[in-house]
Amino acid sequence: MTDPTGESKERNREIAANESARQTTSSVRVSVWAIGAAVIIGLAAFGWVALHNQ
Known part of the structure; x- marks a missing residue:
């Protein structure tokens, strides 16, 4: 069944x-x-490195 008014397309x-x-x-x-x-994750890695580099 076709819709001649175009409402379906809209x-x-x-x-x-x-x-x-x-x-x-x-x-x-x-x-x-x-x-x-x-x-x-980046902050946790940075914190881990900072704590273990002393």
Whole structure:
């Protein structure tokens, strides 16, 4: 069944835009966690070296 008004295509575009925004938000969240974990690991390594170099 075809949609002569094009409402279906517009709805699909809106769904795609929403999904894209959701994926972007998820990617940013994962990146923030990864950066935080890297900073904590880096600080722990720096502290370990600082304590064992005296």
